[in-house]
Amino acid sequence: MIKATNYDSIVLRTVARLMMPLLLLLSVFMLLRGHNLPGGGFIGGLVASSAIIMQMIAFGPEYARRVIRVNYLGLAAVGILVAVSASVPALLVGLPFMRAFWLPEAIPGIGKLGTPVVFDVGVFLLVIAVTTKIAMLLSEEPDLFPMHMEQEDEEGVTGAPKA
Amino acid sequence: MIFLLAIAIGSLFAGAVYLILRRSVAKLILGLMLLSHAVNLLIFTMGDGGVRRGALPIVDYYTGEVMPNTTDPLVQALILTAIVISFGITAFIMALAYRATQAMKTDDLDDMANTDRL
Amino acid sequence: MANHLFLPLISPMLAAALALIFTRTKTRNVARGIVLTSVVFNLAYSLWLVWTVATTGIQVTQAAGWEAPFGITLVADGASALMLCVATLLMLVTMSYSFASLDPGYENFFYYPLLLLLLLGVSGAFLTGDIFNLYVWFEVLLLASFGLMTLGGSRAQLEGGLKYVVLNLLGSTAFLMACGLLYGTVGSLNMAHVAERMQSVNNPGIVTVIACLFFFAYGGKAAILPLFFWLPTSYHTPPVAVTAIFSGLLTKVGAYSLYRVLGLVLQDELVRLAPFVLVIAGLTMVVGVFGAMAQMNVRRILSFHIISQIGYTIMGLGLASAVGLAAGLLFTVHVMIVKTALFFIGGAAEQIYGTGDLKKMGGLAQREPLLAIFWFLGILSLAGIPPMSGFFGKLALLQAGVNQGAIGISVIAAFTGILTFFSMLKIWNEVFWKKSYGDMSKLPRVTPGLLLPGALLVMISLALGLGAGVLVDYSQMAGMQLFDRAGYIASVCGVQGCEAIVEAALR
Numbered sequence: 001m002i003k004a005t006n007y008d009s010i011v012l013r014t015v016a017r018l019m020m021p022l023l024l025l026l027s028v029f030m031l032l033r034g035h036n037l038p039g040g041g042f043i044g045g046l047v048a049s050s051a052i053i054m055q056m057i058a059f060g061p062e063y064a065r066r067v068i069r070v071n072y073l074g075l076a077a078v079g080i081l082v083a084v085s086a087s088v089p090a091l092l093v094g095l096p097f098m099r100a101f102w103l104p105e106a107i108p109g110i111g112k113l114g115t116p117v118v119f120d121v122g123v124f125l126l127v128i129a130v131t132t133k134i135a136m137l138l139s140e141e142p143d144l145f146p147m148h149m150e151q152e153d154e155e156g157v158t159g160a161p162k163a
Numbered sequence: 164m165i166f167l168l169a170i171a172i173g174s175l176f177a178g179a180v181y182l183i184l185r186r187s188v189a190k191l192i193l194g195l196m197l198l199s200h201a202v203n204l205l206i207f208t209m210g211d212g213g214v215r216r217g218a219l220p221i222v223d224y225y226t227g228e229v230m231p232n233t234t235d236p237l238v239q240a241l242i243l244t245a246i247v248i249s250f251g252i253t254a255f256i257m258a259l260a261y262r263a264t265q266a267m268k269t270d271d272l273d274d275m276a277n278t279d280r281l
Numbered sequence: 282m283a284n285h286l287f288l289p290l291i292s293p294m295l296a297a298a299l300a301l302i303f304t305r306t307k308t309r310n311v312a313r314g315i316v317l318t319s320v321v322f323n324l325a326y327s328l329w330l331v332w333t334v335a336t337t338g339i340q341v342t343q344a345a346g347w348e349a350p351f352g353i354t355l356v357a358d359g360a361s362a363l364m365l366c367v368a369t370l371l372m373l374v375t376m377s378y379s380f381a382s383l384d385p386g387y388e389n390f391f392y393y394p395l396l397l398l399l400l401l402g403v404s405g406a407f408l409t410g411d412i413f414n415l416y417v418w419f420e421v422l423l424l425a426s427f428g429l430m431t432l433g434g435s436r437a438q439l440e441g442g443l444k445y446v447v448l449n450l451l452g453s454t455a456f457l458m459a460c461g462l463l464y465g466t467v468g469s470l471n472m473a474h475v476a477e478r479m480q481s482v483n484n485p486g487i488v489t490v491i492a493c494l495f496f497f498a499y500g501g502k503a504a505i506l507p508l509f510f511w512l513p514t515s516y517h518t519p520p521v522a523v524t525a526i527f528s529g530l531l532t533k534v535g536a537y538s539l540y541r542v543l544g545l546v547l548q549d550e551l552v553r554l555a556p557f558v559l560v561i562a563g564l565t566m567v568v569g570v571f572g573a574m575a576q577m578n579v580r581r582i583l584s585f586h587i588i589s590q591i592g593y594t595i596m597g598l599g600l601a602s603a604v605g606l607a608a609g610l611l612f613t614v615h616v617m618i619v620k621t622a623l624f625f626i627g628g629a630a631e632q633i634y635g636t637g638d639l640k641k642m643g644g645l646a647q648r649e650p651l652l653a654i655f656w657f658l659g660i661l662s663l664a665g666i667p668p669m670s671g672f673f674g675k676l677a678l679l680q681a682g683v684n685q686g687a688i689g690i691s692v693i694a695a696f697t698g699i700l701t702f703f704s705m706l707k708i709w710n711e712v713f714w715k716k717s718y719g720d721m722s723k724l725p726r727v728t729p730g731l732l733l734p735g736a737l738l739v740m741i742s743l744a745l746g747l748g749a750g751v752l753v754d755y756s757q758m759a760g761m762q763l764f765d766r767a768g769y770i771a772s773v774c775g776v777q778g779c780e781a782i783v784e785a786a787l788r
Binding site for chain 2: 424457458460462464515
Binding site for chain 1: 284287291294295297298299301302342343344345346391
């Protein structure tokens with residue numbers, strides 16, 4: 001496993017610490033302007049997950065896992081649920097799936113709100129969760145295929161001490 | 164522009180095929196990644212009216228009319244989808260190949276013939 | 282507008298997300314309940330859909346209400362409704378077999394969400410009316426199958442999985458390439474619109490290239506002759522339940538896509554390529570069955586039989602007529618059910634002995650007579666012996682072949698049927714009939730959970746054989762719909778055709 005000390009770069013750590021809130025803010029901005037302008041849930045999610053991945057590179061995956069305590073797979077599931085639930089109301093009133101509903105007036109500072117925004121929020125959560133989870137698993141490689149590791153441990157192949 | 168793209172697509176395909184035919188798992192995966200890039204570029208050149216330099220994928224906001232110098236937005240949407248899918252698959256296949264080479268203790272595809280035996 | 286067509290896609294998606302949240306040893310039963318509810322709902326829905334399509338015709342809906350060539354279209358005609366129904370039935374049976382047979386460790390590593398994702402991809406591929414969407418659904422089901430194939434991470438699984446992933450990825454890339462070229466040629470990816478514009482494309486070379494690329498891509502997934510190598514090298518590595526559902530669904534989605542895209546959208550090309558397709562079909566049948574005869578492992582024999590049976594399905598395509606497609610569809614439905622049943626029963630035998638090696642098995646007919654009876658009925662059905670469904674599937678194909686003068690392929694198909702029976706009898710002899718050399722009294726008994734899923738599917742095959750009239754009529758209706766381009770375009774875009782809608786939008 002790669003230790004956090006391998007990443008000891010003051011410049012990177014300082015920048016990562018400073019950039020974290022900025023990137024998260026930018027990701028929300030991207031998310032909210034997304035429907036009619038470049039941006040959206042997917043891109044916002046990538047920006048937000050890049051903020052977390054930056055922490056991971058600067059301080060090591062264990063630090064990132066300790067500080068940002070999120071159950072990423074649960075978050076992904078919530079993302080799917082939010083995205084689908086934004087699309088279902090149309091079906092309930094007899095319109096085609098995913099038909100959008102908008103609030104009549106735009107809210108100053110945020111913009112027009114409607115079901116596509118909710119859908120984008122779902123995508124946003126899903127992308128953050130999946131991308132970060134992938135990066136985290138790849139960086140903490142022994143956690144890949146955990147079932148196999150258990151098997152090997154039982155057989156004592158990896159040299160685990162037998163109780 | 165289209166000429167340059169044609170050369171780029173051709174070289175990407177050639178490189179991909181060369182890498183896929185190598186015996187190493189790592190090169191095989193690099194080849195697959197190059198192949199997906201080659202196909203993405205191929206789709207890019209397939210838009211309505213080909214590739215137009217400097218054109219934007221925009222319809223006039225007020226009239227809904229198609230502006231005179233626009234490019235086809237659909238191909239870009241297709242590529243974006245394809246990129247996202249290949250991103251996910253690449254992540255998976257890298258993890259898989261890593262574990263496979265670790266379990267086999269070899270990077271050589273010719274040695275990975277255990278499941279083919281009778 | 283048939284908005285209900287979205288339901289079979291929403292239900293597994295929601296259930297997969299919920300099951301993901303409840304995937305813990307403590308809440309295992311909650312997760313199982315959610316998953317089962319969703320699949321039962323899908324099965325009820327798809328049965329209703331088959332009935333609706335049979336009585337009122339093709340069902341169409343557009344996502345978010347965007348008109349046909351612009352938006353995402355979902356279409357359910359006879360073929361897709363029937364395939365959806367059978368696929369969901371197989372998924373339900375597989376779930377119940379998994380409850381009985383699976384190592385509990387699997388459930389903690391997202392086995393059920395992956396199965397639902399597989400169901401989602403398969404249902405989407407059957408229902409979509411858009412070629413690029415077909416690609417996306419293919420990727421969904423492939424990613425789920427990658428996960429299922431390698432879940433557990435044993436050495437054999439990693440090795441077989443790597444080959445499976447790489448070869449399927451090459452097929453997907455070819456598929457994407459074909460999509461790109463098709464879009465460049467006709468400027469649309471909606472199946473109805475492409476079918477309409479295809480009639481006025483006068484650039485035969487590029488259209489043939491596109492058709493061949495699609496044939497390569499789907500053929501790779503369906504495991505036709507030169508492209509099947511991923512199948513026997515990987516299908517015997519994952520748990521039995523996974524192999525069984527793969528054998529029932531994956532190759533058949535490829536075959537369905539061939540029917541849909543070549544049979545409907547690129548119909549003229551199919552008629553031109555038909556002799557070539559028939560040659561491939563014949564070779565696939567023969568090579569598959571010879572490959573099976575050489576093997577000495579239950580699941581590897583069955584895997585090679587999948588290839589051989591795909592040859593029959595491709596033969597239906599190669600006949601390039603409504604009757605041929607109908608016969609191929611009938612056969613495919615039969616083989617999906619029987620093949621999965623045989624994997625369940627063979628897998629139960631494998632679980633009893635702890636190995637799939639024929640040399641180490643034996644004497645099971647005496648010890649587990651019920652298992653033996655259902656296995657025998659299953660191989661009767663696969664070989665095409667009268668009271669079972671296999672007879673009617675093969676009969677329809679042979680009839681269509683002889684009527685169209687394709688004598689050569691018909692002879693090969695009949696001959697392959699005999700070889701299939703012979704090679705299946707080998708498993709019968711080795712596993713069930715011959716004396717056991719070891720001490721059998723210590724082996725575990727087969728539990729009802731292992732026996733019933735296979736038995737149920739064999740009984741369904743028997744029922745389909747006894748009540749074949751209904752299914753034959755339905756498949757003929759579905760074959761007509763599959764080959765009727767004008768009817769398909771009219772039901773998706775209206776009688777004016779898709780081009781009229783595009784012109785109206787531009788004006």
